[in-house]
Amino acid sequence: xxxxxxxxxxxxxxxxxxxxxxxxxxxxxxxxxxxxxxxxxxxxxxxxxxxxxxxxxxxxxxxxxxxxxxxxxxxxxxxxxxxxxxxxxxxxxxxxxxxxxxxxxxxxxxxxxxxxxxxxxxxxxxxxxxxxxxxxxxxxxxxxxxxxxxxxxxxxxxxxxxxxxxxxxxxxxxxxxxxxxxxxxxxxxxxxxxxxxxxxxxxxxxxxxxxxxxxxxxxxxxxxxxxxxxxxxxxxxxxxxxxxxxxxxxxxxxxxxxxxxxxxxxxxxxxxxxxxxxxxxxxxxxxxxxxxxxxxxxxxxxxxxxxxxxxxxxxxxxxxxxxxxxxxxxxxxxxxxxxxxxxxxxxxxxxxxxxxxxxxxxxxxxxxxxxxxxxxxxxxxxxxxxxx
Amino acid sequence: xxxxxxxxxxxxxxxxxxxxxxxxxxxxxxxxxxxxxxxxxxxxxxxxxxxxxxxxxxxxxxxxxxxxxxxxxxxxxxxxxxxxxxxxxxxxxxxxxxxxxxxxxxxxxxxxxxxxxxxxxxxxxxxxxxxxxxxxxxxxxxxxxxxxxxxxxxxxxxxxxxxxxxxxxxxxxxxxxxxxxxxxxxxxxxxxxxxxxxxxxxxxxxxxxxxxxxxxxxxxxxxxxxxxxxxxxxxxxxxxxxxxxxxxxxxxxxxxxxxxxxxxxxxxxxxxxxxxxxxxxxxxxxxxxxxxxxxxxxxxxxxxxxxxxxxxxxxxxxxxxxxxxxxxxxxxxxxxxxxxxxxxxxxxxxxxxxxxxxxxxxxxxxxxxxxxxxxxxxxxxxxxxxxxxxxxxxxxxxxxxxxxxxxxxxxxxxxxxx
Numbered sequence: 035x036x037x038x039x040x041x042x043x044x045x046x047x048x049x050x051x052x053x054x055x056x057x058x059x060x061x062x063x064x065x066x067x068x069x070x071x072x073x074x075x076x077x078x079x080x081x082x083x084x085x086x087x088x089x090x091x092x093x094x095x096x097x098x099x100x101x102x103x104x105x106x107x108x109x110x111x112x113x114x115x116x117x118x119x120x121x122x123x124x125x126x127x128x129x130x131x132x133x134x135x136x137x138x139x140x141x142x143x144x145x146x147x148x149x150x151x152x153x154x155x156x157x158x159x160x161x162x163x164x165x166x167x168x169x170x171x172x173x174x175x176x177x178x179x180x181x182x183x184x185x186x187x188x189x190x191x192x193x194x195x196x197x198x199x200x201x202x203x204x205x206x207x208x209x210x211x212x213x214x215x216x217x218x219x220x221x222x223x224x225x226x227x228x229x230x231x232x233x234x235x236x237x238x239x240x241x242x243x244x245x246x247x248x249x250x251x252x253x254x255x256x257x258x259x260x261x262x263x264x265x266x267x268x269x270x271x272x273x274x275x276x277x278x279x280x281x282x283x284x285x286x287x288x289x290x291x292x293x294x295x296x297x298x299x300x301x302x303x304x305x306x307x308x309x310x311x312x313x314x315x316x317x318x319x320x321x322x323x324x325x326x327x328x329x330x331x332x333x334x335x336x337x338x339x340x341x342x343x344x345x346x347x348x349x350x351x352x353x354x355x356x357x358x359x360x361x362x363x364x365x366x367x368x369x370x371x372x373x374x375x376x377x378x379x380x381x382x383x384x385x386x387x388x389x390x391x392x393x394x395x396x397x398x399x400x401x402x403x404x405x406x407x408x409x410x411x412x413x414x415x416x417x418x419x420x421x422x
Numbered sequence: 423x424x425x426x427x428x429x430x431x432x433x434x435x436x437x438x439x440x441x442x443x444x445x446x447x448x449x450x451x452x453x454x455x456x457x458x459x460x461x462x463x464x465x466x467x468x469x470x471x472x473x474x475x476x477x478x479x480x481x482x483x484x485x486x487x488x489x490x491x492x493x494x495x496x497x498x499x500x501x502x503x504x505x506x507x508x509x510x511x512x513x514x515x516x517x518x519x520x521x522x523x524x525x526x527x528x529x530x531x532x533x534x535x536x537x538x539x540x541x542x543x544x545x546x547x548x549x550x551x552x553x554x555x556x557x558x559x560x561x562x563x564x565x566x567x568x569x570x571x572x573x574x575x576x577x578x579x580x581x582x583x584x585x586x587x588x589x590x591x592x593x594x595x596x597x598x599x600x601x602x603x604x605x606x607x608x609x610x611x612x613x614x615x616x617x618x619x620x621x622x623x624x625x626x627x628x629x630x631x632x633x634x635x636x637x638x639x640x641x642x643x644x645x646x647x648x649x650x651x652x653x654x655x656x657x658x659x660x661x662x663x664x665x666x667x668x669x670x671x672x673x674x675x676x677x678x679x680x681x682x683x684x685x686x687x688x689x690x691x692x693x694x695x696x697x698x699x700x701x702x703x704x705x706x707x708x709x710x711x712x713x714x715x716x717x718x719x720x721x722x723x724x725x726x727x728x729x730x731x732x733x734x735x736x737x738x739x740x741x742x743x744x745x746x747x748x749x750x751x752x753x754x755x756x757x758x759x760x761x762x763x764x765x766x767x768x769x770x771x772x773x774x775x776x777x778x779x780x781x782x783x784x785x786x787x788x789x790x791x792x793x794x795x796x797x798x799x800x801x802x803x804x805x806x807x808x809x810x811x812x813x814x815x816x817x818x819x820x821x822x823x824x825x826x827x828x829x830x831x832x833x834x835x836x837x838x839x840x
Binding site: 052055062069070094095096097101139142146148152235236287290298301302310312368369376 | 440443447450451453457482483484485487519606607608615655656686687688689690692701702713717721723724725727728731732794
């Protein structure tokens with residue numbers, strides 16, 4: 035015979051102050067868990083999931099990110115004109131662009147400097163990004179002139195980045211003529227004509243070639259082939275694979291932080307909840323004696339106390355998510371330690387993360403309730419009834 | 423009548439499970455609190471411990487734009503400049519890309535002297551015995567202790583591929599003086615695709631928290647000559663110049679002098695104090711220190727409730743006994759002190775253990791954090807802060823039941839069931 039759920043719920047209601055204290059302990063754990071992981075989710079969401087499988091990135095052999103890479107002009111020309119896997123548009127032009135990349139110092143609106151990705155692009159760079167990338171105000175830069183377009187998410191956090199303002203790169207002033215937006219990392223970049231950038235920064239080398247390739251391209255085979263190419267040895271990978279490798283350092287750090295904090299705070303929360311449940315059992319010793327005496331099984335007493343603890347856990351989970359929820363969508367920035375540039379993104383509390391938080395809260399509640407529930411179920415009715 | 427303090431210990435022992443659980447929760451919470459605060463203080467310690475007489479010259483455009491090599495004599499000519507060394511970020515890895523670490527090419531003639539307050543050489547290759555060592559690495563002659571610094575300078579001068587590594591790296595990768603390290607360059611790739619070879623001639627220990635123990639310093643001219651001979655590809659030039667300001671000169675004047683000199687290019691410079699330079703790296707962490715601090719607050723907040731809960735329970739269970747003590751003639755104050763004392767003892771035992779754990783585990787934690795935070799340490803101020811917070815928790819948790827105990831009327835208390 036199982037004890038009705040209403041019995042358990044009523045018990046929580048009677049001891050609501052101490053139940054709430056316990057739930058708050060669990061809530062803090064869940065909030066930290068969900069908060070740090072939604073930071074990571076938002077950060078990583080800018081990268082790999084946005085990468086295309088039919089876009090290829092060519093870097094210098096051995097380079098793991100653009101900042102380390104370098105491709106000479108002649109090499110880039112050969113790649114763009116001759117690679118058979120690169121698609122062409124209706125007019126026969128290769129769908130490929132050679133780009134430069136540099137992390138430049140920019141002043142943050144709230145003070146301090148940070149490293150911001152600056153990309154020199156060719157006209158084909160824009161159609162290559164497809165429909166995702168679009169202008170939200172102003173216009174695209176004129177190729178051949180000292181103009182730049184700034185990513186919307188970046189412009190919101192940096193000085194001198196609004197349309198009509200001027201950004202000085204080394205000694206050359208560039209006019210901001212537009213803002214661009216995209217769900218990808220481009221929304222945190224500054225774009226200008228690659229030729230003008232190279233001249234202003236005195237860096238005559240491209241960092242990468244990006245190209246739309248045939249959808250059936252076998253990247254593993256292509257990478258192996260091009261690694262030992264006699265004229266232009268390069269490291270080639272799909273954009274998706276490339277972006278996946280750009281989050282290892284910062285993503286790993288956030289992952290470690292989340293797991294470590296959750297583990298330690300979880301232990302504290304379980305200890306707290308164990309205490310509360312022990313008190314709950316102690317205060318109801320007489321009552322448990324009655325239940326056992328009138329024929330409720332030890333298993334159902336055990337279950338009733340376990341459910342009580344699990345419910346407190348779920349309450350904590352809900353409270354914790356309530357604390358973490360306001361962060362969802364909040365814009366923030368973090369340094370990507372693979373590329374050493376500032377990345378603009380928003381906290382993203384994914385449904386999967388919310389579910390994991392509830393599972394965590396439920397688990398913490400169960401853990402805290404197991405020992406006290408076992409104690410309650412082992413009480414001897416005769417002695418329990420003697421307690422008042 | 424005096425306060426019967428023995429009762430405090432007896433009460434805690436009578437409810438050993440509850441006391442133990444609460445104490446453990448406090449231990450865990452205060453350990454975490456210390457860890458989080460230490461994360462933030464360790465991060466910013468590079469700023470506070472930075473040398474006040476050193477300025478850093480970098481490109482005004484980007485951390486990744488090199489400055490021309492011919493800037494060095496021009497900087498050295500500026501009044502107030504004592505010594506200058508190049509710092510060239512190498513960005514290589516040992517065996518696999520996960521083993522990343524800082525590697526800098528420096529001017530070996532001046533570097534160890536300029537950084538004598540930051541870098542202490544613990545072991546160095548002894549040059550005079552080098553021929554006797556043969557091929558057996560175990561016989562590599564090593565100088566330890568006082569003479570190691572001078573031996574390292576000599577060994578650096580004798581070998582173009584010489585390198586000095588931090589003791590953290592030496593420990594993790596089992597490097598010894600005399601080892602040859604193959605380091606794969608990601609920025610500077612050898613033409614033939616091979617790794618760069620560096621010979622360990624010294625191991626250093628950081629003397630200040632602005633220096634970590636996971637960095638390798640090698641000779642800039644080895645890199646420069648290989649690039650010049652076209653044996654490798656990569657940016658030519660210098661990442662940053664570190665400048666020691668001569669005693670008695672104002673670093674701000676030196677900063678202004680350097681930046682004015684290069685304001686018309688070819689590369690504009692951004693010269694800052696070492697503290698400001700380090701602060702730039704800290705600010706790259708974005709809001710992370712703020713988040714971590716918030717979490718530390720949340721931890722304390724959560725555990726306060728847990729202890730309050732315990733003390734309230736303890737107070738409720740003790741009404742009958744309080745009545746007896748009052749009837750025996752113990753004063754209200756004594757009873758309040760008993761309650762408060764129990765709360766304080768509980769939290770100081772639990773919290774103190776947590777703080778102790780944080781101090782004892784600081785070194786293993788630093789190894790665990792590895793390259794993310796190579797200079798993790800628990801500051802004395804953090805210990806005091808944590809103990810203060812512990813005391814505060816004990817006071818807050820004990821105050822309500824203490825007042826209740828003091829106000830209790832003996833007759834009512836005796837009537838309640840114990």
